Amino acid sequence: MHELSVAQDMVALIEAQLLAQGDHRVKVTGVHLRIGPLAGVVPQSLRFAYDASVAGTNLAGSTLKIEEVAPTVYCAACDREQFLASISRLRCPVCDAATPEIVHGRELEVVSVEVVDV
Amino acid sequence: MSDAATTPRIVQVRQQILKKNDVLARDLRERYREAGVFVVSLVSSPGSGKTTLLRDTLKRLISTYKVAALVGDLATENDAKKLAESGAPVRQIVTGTVCHLEAEMVEQSFTVAGWSLADLDFLFIENVGNLVCPASYDLGEDLRVVLLSTTEGEDKPLKYPTIFNTADMAIITKVDIADAVGFDRATALASIESVRPGLPVLELSSKSGAGMDRWMDLLQSRCAAKRSMSQPTLTA
Numbered sequence: 001m002h003e004l005s006v007a008q009d010m011v012a013l014i015e016a017q018l019l020a021q022g023d024h025r026v027k028v029t030g031v032h033l034r035i036g037p038l039a040g041v042v043p044q045s046l047r048f049a050y051d052a053s054v055a056g057t058n059l060a061g062s063t064l065k066i067e068e069v070a071p072t073v074y075c076a077a078c079d080r081e082q083f084l085a086s087i088s089r090l091r092c093p094v095c096d097a098a099t100p101e102i103v104h105g106r107e108l109e110v111v112s113v114e115v116v117d118v
Numbered sequence: 119m120s121d122a123a124t125t126p127r128i129v130q131v132r133q134q135i136l137k138k139n140d141v142l143a144r145d146l147r148e149r150y151r152e153a154g155v156f157v158v159s160l161v162s163s164p165g166s167g168k169t170t171l172l173r174d175t176l177k178r179l180i181s182t183y184k185v186a187a188l189v190g191d192l193a194t195e196n197d198a199k200k201l202a203e204s205g206a207p208v209r210q211i212v213t214g215t216v217c218h219l220e221a222e223m224v225e226q227s228f229t230v231a232g233w234s235l236a237d238l239d240f241l242f243i244e245n246v247g248n249l250v251c252p253a254s255y256d257l258g259e260d261l262r263v264v265l266l267s268t269t270e271g272e273d274k275p276l277k278y279p280t281i282f283n284t285a286d287m288a289i290i291t292k293v294d295i296a297d298a299v300g301f302d303r304a305t306a307l308a309s310i311e312s313v314r315p316g317l318p319v320l321e322l323s324s325k326s327g328a329g330m331d332r333w334m335d336l337l338q339s340r341c342a343a344k345r346s347m348s349q350p351t352l353t354a
Contacts, residue, residue, distance in 0.1 A: 002218050002251035010135045017131050029126050033135075040253035040280045087283070088276040089312050098315030102283070108254070109134050114126035 006041055006108070007049035011057055014113055018058075023115060028059040030114035036069040037087050039108035043068065062114075069107045073099035139255055142221040146258030151348045153235035156341035157243065159257055161281060162265035163274070164247030167291040169197045170324045171265070172244055176204035178334055183239035183341075188227050190219040190246045197244065207233065218251035219243065221258060239341060249278040260344060267291045268301035272309055279313040287318040289333070294323035 010031075018026060031050075035041055043066045054060050071084040077097035084105075085093065092099050134140060150157050160168045172187060179185045189197045190211040198210035209231045211223050224243060228235070235241070243259060245252045264285035266274055269292060275282045282288065288310050296303065303321075310317055320336070322329025 002216070002254060005216065005220075006135055006254070009138065013133055013135060013137070014131065017133065018129065021129070023129065038280050038283055040250060040284075087279045087313070090315050091312075098311075100315040108136060110131040112128050112130050112132075115129055116124055116126050 003041060003045040003049040004053065007046060007053040010050070010110060011053050011059055014059060014110060015057065018113075018115070025118055026058065026115040027118050028062045028113050028115050030063045030065060031059070032065045032067065032111040032113070034067045034069050034107045034109050034111055036105035036107040037071050038102065038105040041108055067111070069104050071105035072103040074101040074103050075099050076101075136254060139221050142225065143256035143258040146221055146225060147260075149235060150241070150258060150260065151344075153238070154345050154348055155235050155238040155241050156261070156337070156344050157241045157257075157259045158261045158263060158337070159243040159245055159259040160263050160265060161245045161249070161252045161285070162247060162267075163249045163270065166247070166265040166267040166270065167324060168244050168247065168265055169200050171289070171291060171322075172242055173201050173204050174324045174330065175333070175337070176201060176206040176242070178330070179240060179337070180205050184237055185240045185242070186228075186231075186233055186238055187242040187244065188219075188224060189244040190223070192217070192246060201244075207231070213246060217246055217248050218255055219245050219257060220255050224257050240337070249274070249281045253281040253284050261286050261340060263287050263289055265289050265291050266306065266310070268293055268296040268306075269299050272302050272306040275306075275309040275313045282310060282313045282317065285314070285317065287320065288314075290319065290321040292323060292325070293321050293328055294326040 035043055047064055050064050071087050072081050073084055073090060075082050075092040075097055077095050078092060081103050082092050090099050162168050176185055186207045187201050188209050188211055189201060190213055191197055192213055195210045198208045201208040209227050211227050243257055262285045264282055310319055320329060320333055322333055
């Protein structure tokens with residue numbers, strides 16, 4: 001359950017970013033995240049930890065919008081990227097070649113935030 | 119006017135949430151390179167044999183190399199005491215409620231211990247016994263080893279694919295009791311290959327010593343290879 005650490009890092013990152021660009025007097029109403037299945041973070045746990053982490057900050061009451069990134073590998077045999085059904089089997093769904101090269105799936109990023117001026 | 123104040127505007131952020139850890143891990147990796155120290159981390163579930171393997175690894179290396187170890191646990195200094203039997207300098211990182219090590223904890227720990235990286239050949243980092251959380255945190259290590267013991271389910275890699283995916287090699291431990299516990303070696307190897315095609319696998323037993331020579335050879339050759347790559351270039 002390291003989602004609490006992740007949520008706290010996320011709040012700190014967003015606050016720092018807003019300060020850096022001069023948005024001192026804003027309230028954050030929404031946060032858009034991208035999470036891949038290989039990031040090691042469970043979205044449901046992160047939601048729970050998020051609500052605990054935003055209390056008393058200018059992110060309090062904001063909604064978390066989580067976009068789950070589909071795991072994508074590069075298949076050398078097909079010479080193209082392929083979506084995987086599961087990260088427990090890194091093999092091309094078309095030709096069954098082993099596909100160790102991961103293109104998408106490790107993402108754990110804040111894409112954007114919605115703010116209102118206060 | 120009130121509309122302008124209440125309609126949310128979008129602020130682009132586009133940042134990795136664990137950027138702070140990633141940046142620090144990159145700095146550590148560079149410091150390890152400059153110091154010529156080879157850094158190995160061990161991850162596994164509790165009870166897979168990390169501490170025993172590490173103690174015996176330290177014992178074998180200490181006559182020839184300068185070695186040190188950091189070990190993370192939620193509570194107690196028991197593992198540090200066991201590792202210290204090897205004669206190597208050891209420091210326990212008590213993480214409290216934190217279920218994994220982060221780059222900052224590693225840096226603080228060897229700094230407080232007063233270890234000079236340049237004086238070390240090997241630094242070992244034993245992570246908290248946990249197959250989930252450590253996967254998200256780069257520690258700047260050269261070699262991340264995930265352990266799977268013969269007493270665990272052969273399908274464990276399928277259940278915890280992320281940690282196997284971040285590892286550089288896997289070690290199957292406790293092979294001396296494989297037959298007694300009905301360990302299905304082929305299934306275990308197939309599970310590892312499924313979640314991480316091409317991941318090198320070593321099989322060993324700390325207790326019987328089987329496979330330990332190959333592990334030692336691997337560590338010594340990887341350490342030597344790193345040093346030959348990071349030799350400072352002579353300039354006229």
